[in-house]
Amino acid sequence: MADLMLRVENLVRSFGGIKATDNLSLDVARGELHAIIGPNGAGKTTLISQLTGQLMPNSGAIYFAGRDVTWLPSYQRSRLGLARSFQITCLLPDFTAADNVALAAQAHDGHSFRFWGAARKEKHLRDAAQAALTRVGLAKRADVPVSELSHGEQRELELAVALATKPQLLLLDEPMAGLGVTESARMVALLKELRKEVTIVLVEHDMEAVFALADRITVLVYGRVIASGDPDAIRSNEEVKRAYLGEQHAVTRHG
Amino acid sequence: MKSPINVRNVVVALVALGLTLLPVYSALTGNIFILTLFTRIVIFALAAASLNLIMGYGGMMSFGHAAYLGIGGYAVGILAFEGIGSGFIQWPVALAASALYALVIGALSLRTRGVYFIMITLAFAQMAYYVTSGLSRYGGDDGLTIYKRSTFGGLIDLSNRVQFYYLCLFCLFGGIYLIWRIINSRFGMVVQGIRSNEQRMQAIGFHANRYRLVCFVISGTICGLAGALLANNTDFVSPAGMYWTRSGELMVMVVFGGMGSLFGPVIGTIVFLLLEELLSQFTEYWALIMGPLLLLIVLFARGGIMGVLGRFSRG
Numbered sequence: 001m002a003d004l005m006l007r008v009e010n011l012v013r014s015f016g017g018i019k020a021t022d023n024l025s026l027d028v029a030r031g032e033l034h035a036i037i038g039p040n041g042a043g044k045t046t047l048i049s050q051l052t053g054q055l056m057p058n059s060g061a062i063y064f065a066g067r068d069v070t071w072l073p074s075y076q077r078s079r080l081g082l083a084r085s086f087q088i089t090c091l092l093p094d095f096t097a098a099d100n101v102a103l104a105a106q107a108h109d110g111h112s113f114r115f116w117g118a119a120r121k122e123k124h125l126r127d128a129a130q131a132a133l134t135r136v137g138l139a140k141r142a143d144v145p146v147s148e149l150s151h152g153e154q155r156e157l158e159l160a161v162a163l164a165t166k167p168q169l170l171l172l173d174e175p176m177a178g179l180g181v182t183e184s185a186r187m188v189a190l191l192k193e194l195r196k197e198v199t200i201v202l203v204e205h206d207m208e209a210v211f212a213l214a215d216r217i218t219v220l221v222y223g224r225v226i227a228s229g230d231p232d233a234i235r236s237n238e239e240v241k242r243a244y245l246g247e248q249h250a251v252t253r254h255g
Numbered sequence: 256m257k258s259p260i261n262v263r264n265v266v267v268a269l270v271a272l273g274l275t276l277l278p279v280y281s282a283l284t285g286n287i288f289i290l291t292l293f294t295r296i297v298i299f300a301l302a303a304a305s306l307n308l309i310m311g312y313g314g315m316m317s318f319g320h321a322a323y324l325g326i327g328g329y330a331v332g333i334l335a336f337e338g339i340g341s342g343f344i345q346w347p348v349a350l351a352a353s354a355l356y357a358l359v360i361g362a363l364s365l366r367t368r369g370v371y372f373i374m375i376t377l378a379f380a381q382m383a384y385y386v387t388s389g390l391s392r393y394g395g396d397d398g399l400t401i402y403k404r405s406t407f408g409g410l411i412d413l414s415n416r417v418q419f420y421y422l423c424l425f426c427l428f429g430g431i432y433l434i435w436r437i438i439n440s441r442f443g444m445v446v447q448g449i450r451s452n453e454q455r456m457q458a459i460g461f462h463a464n465r466y467r468l469v470c471f472v473i474s475g476t477i478c479g480l481a482g483a484l485l486a487n488n489t490d491f492v493s494p495a496g497m498y499w500t501r502s503g504e505l506m507v508m509v510v511f512g513g514m515g516s517l518f519g520p521v522i523g524t525i526v527f528l529l530l531e532e533l534l535s536q537f538t539e540y541w542a543l544i545m546g547p548l549l550l551l552i553v554l555f556a557r558g559g560i561m562g563v564l565g566r567f568s569r570g
Binding site: 054103114164 | 436437443447452454455456458461466469
């Protein structure tokens with residue numbers, strides 16, 4: 001099944017008595033943009049964390065490009081081409097935007113047990129960083145420390161960092177979280193571009209964005225998949241309406 | 256580009272110049288004491304600089320750094336005691352022993368974080384303290400006198416005060432240059448990245464602990480060199496030199512000068528040891544003054560002395 005980028009089989013993860021991931025199975029085809037939606041506490045971030053290896057499942061299996069990665073630590077999954085952005089911004093605050101991205105490029109450019117040459121002077125790393133920053137519209141902010149970037153810029157930087165690792169699969173955990181209307185629109189436009197190059201799993205609360213972007217949508221409730229299909233199928237799915245969309249019905253109509 | 260001439264850099268340059276010219280001053284005034292005092296200061300500055308590499312840049316709060324001073328010292332002392340006086344053997348052994356100790360301790364303690372890391376490095380250093388106390392052949396807890404300083408085949412005479420001082424100073428400047436190269440290298444960027452946000456570094460593909468461990472070993476090895484110098488300076492090694500209070504003093508030197516600033520530990524060590532020297536002339540309770548001073552620095556000058564100077568620079 002070469003066209004499967006990601007396959008999740010019967011994944012289980014519980015915290016105490018709560019099953020945050022409950023026998024969850026999921027397929028993501030190569031090249032698609034697969035959105036995962038669900039109400040708060042549905043276990044979306046828990047799922048992403050297991051996909052990237054920050055959190056280990058209790059049971060089940062995760063295959064990435066045909067390879068069993070269930071028990072691989074996160075840094076090895078990153079090497080294989082799996083990148084994530086974090087829901088709560090997770091950057092290196094004492095470094096500049098360019099440094100953040102250059103380090104991501106460096107991580108995928110041989111080992112870093114090099115003790116002598118100045119890393120900031122390695123042109124190809126700086127070029128890679130600049131390219132990724134340009135991609136997300138941050139080229140002019142390259143030398144600004146992360147702690148001085150606005151929230152929206154930090155969200156974009158998250159994406160640039162993920163891109164710099166040259167991923168095959170991009171896991172985006174609420175990239176629109178906390179963004180204003182204009183910033184959200186820019187992010188959607190950016191994702192529309194990116195999806196042409198890379199497979200994307202998108203966790204997002206912004207329904208308008210999800211229905212505009214997704215090829216397929218999976219709906220999680222209490223750690224279980226209650227529906228999976230193309231946007232039209234999800235829109236008309238009665239169980240989804242009941243469990244989740246409910247009062248947001250109006251949004252889904254013109255999505 | 257920022258101008259390289261600011262308060263901080265001028266102070267650093269003056270201190271470096273002062274350290275370099277100190278033997279001249281000592282010779283002109285006949286003040287031998289100041290040379291002895293500053294030899295000690297330079298050696299401790301090297302130890303503090305090595306601690307700063309893991310503490311300031313790597314974010315690893317090691318509370319057992321004095322162990323390397325002891326291990327480096329004992330390597331010299333024991334070999335001298337057994338009749339091997341050549342520094343060409345003693346010093347590499349001192350470095351290798353420190354590196355090996357750091358490798359083992361690091362591999363075990365880097366599984367933990369925060370307070371647990373502090374406690375476990377402290378515990379290992381105390382273990383080293385008790386092990387050396389039990390070495391009855393080498394003086395036990397009375398320590399071991401070194402009757403002959405390391406010899407380097409006529410290349411340099413360690414019994415000559417001035418030559419020995421310059422050797423120490425060479426090691427200090429060499430050590431700082433090495434650390435400067437390291438922190439700006441790929442490796443150094445990774446280590447500082449891990450200090451800043453470990454989860455992020457793992458997510459972009461770095462095996463954090465592997466880099467941490469190598470950094471820990473480099474730091475320990477440099478401190479082992481300081482230990483070899485210190486043993487030659489005092490002609491004596493004893494378990495007391497690796498007691499936890501000594502590790503604490505090294506931490507204070509780093510914090511005084513400014514964690515994560517290249518030259519900070521040197522300034523911190525000078526200030527700490529000079530204050531200790533001056534205050535202990537007035538009162539044996541000098542720690543009563545040193546304590547509140549440290550408190551003030553921690554409370555009001557987070558970046559230590561270098562941080563304060565840096566603020567001046569920005570006007």
